[in-house]
Amino acid sequence: MMDKVLLITGAARGIGAATALLAAQRGYAVVVNYHRQRAAAEAVVAAIHAGGGRALAVAADVSDEVDVLRLFAESEQAFGPLTALVNNAGILETQMRLDEMSLGRWQRVLATNVIGPLLCCREAVKRMSTRHGGHGGAVVNVSSAAARLGSAGEYVDYAASKGALDTLTIGLAREVAAEGIRVNAVRPGFIYTGMHADGGEPGRVDRVKSMVPMQRGGQAQEVAEAILWLLSDAASFSTGSFIDVAGGR
Numbered sequence: 001m002m003d004k005v006l007l008i009t010g011a012a013r014g015i016g017a018a019t020a021l022l023a024a025q026r027g028y029a030v031v032v033n034y035h036r037q038r039a040a041a042e043a044v045v046a047a048i049h050a051g052g053g054r055a056l057a058v059a060a061d062v063s064d065e066v067d068v069l070r071l072f073a074e075s076e077q078a079f080g081p082l083t084a085l086v087n088n089a090g091i092l093e094t095q096m097r098l099d100e101m102s103l104g105r106w107q108r109v110l111a112t113n114v115i116g117p118l119l120c121c122r123e124a125v126k127r128m129s130t131r132h133g134g135h136g137g138a139v140v141n142v143s144s145a146a147a148r149l150g151s152a153g154e155y156v157d158y159a160a161s162k163g164a165l166d167t168l169t170i171g172l173a174r175e176v177a178a179e180g181i182r183v184n185a186v187r188p189g190f191i192y193t194g195m196h197a198d199g200g201e202p203g204r205v206d207r208v209k210s211m212v213p214m215q216r217g218g219q220a221q222e223v224a225e226a227i228l229w230l231l232s233d234a235a236s237f238s239t240g241s242f243i244d245v246a247g248g249r
């Protein structure tokens with residue numbers, strides 16, 4: 001059997017780091033991509049090594065084509081053919097109305113949240129597709145409940161980027177379904193990670209959790225479980241589908 005090799009973007013902390021740790025426990029060799037957060041990424045790799053797993057930290061900005069090409073090359077060099085990709089890297093910026101937002105902000109958000117997954121999907125398909133001599137594989141995109149809800153008054157631009165990611169998931173799934181590749185997505189709700197501080201409100205999850213039918217925020221680990229299921233052979237007939245991990249919201 002082929003080695004299971006997983007590349008996760010933005011895996012230095014939060015949902016990406018939780019997914020990296022769980023994947024290593026499930027027998028994947030894990031490429032821990034990071035952008036700037038080198039020490040945190042190395043700590044994730046060290047934790048995987050301590051558990052007897054295989055992992056490598058690779059710096060790359062997912063919105064930079066040259067970086068992404070190097071990321072995939074280094075992954076292959078270290079662990080052989082890629083079998084799984086998680087497009088997890090994503091950003092949002094300070095909460096504000098759309099009529100206050102700048103063009104520069106939109107370019108940053110869309111570059112990381114949409115161009116990044118497009119670039120990584122392209123490189124993954126080139127390697128995994130049976131059409132190109134590959135052995136198939138699985139992709140999971142980390143979208144958001146925001147794609148359904150729109151994030152009014154907070155970050156409509158971010159929500160729109162996740163809507164694009166959902167549509168990419170559906171289209172690519174159908175495009176490569178007969179080539180051995182499954183493409184699915186998770187849509188987390190309010191999850192306790194460092195991302196909310198980047199939006200200007202570190203305590204956001206606790207403020208809004210009463211809007212969640214389950215009356216609580218989620219943990220990164222709970223999202224990682226859904227991602228690992230979608231990547232696994234247990235999900236062998238699922239493609240172009242979505243798992244909401246949002247406490248009923």
Ligand code: NAI
Nearest residue numbers: 010014015035061062088089090144188189190191193195
């Ligand atoms: P986080 O901010 O802890 O993790 C995101 C990671 O992506 C960071 O480590 C960051 O350095 C990295 N990153 C940012 N730009 C990058 C780039 N250009 N290239 C490579 N890496 C880059 O946040 P969290 O919450 O773990 O987010 C992970 C994913 O989950 C994101 O796509 C986010 O939109 C999504 N999500 C998070 C929710 C939450 O409530 N925390 C809810 C719904 C979706």
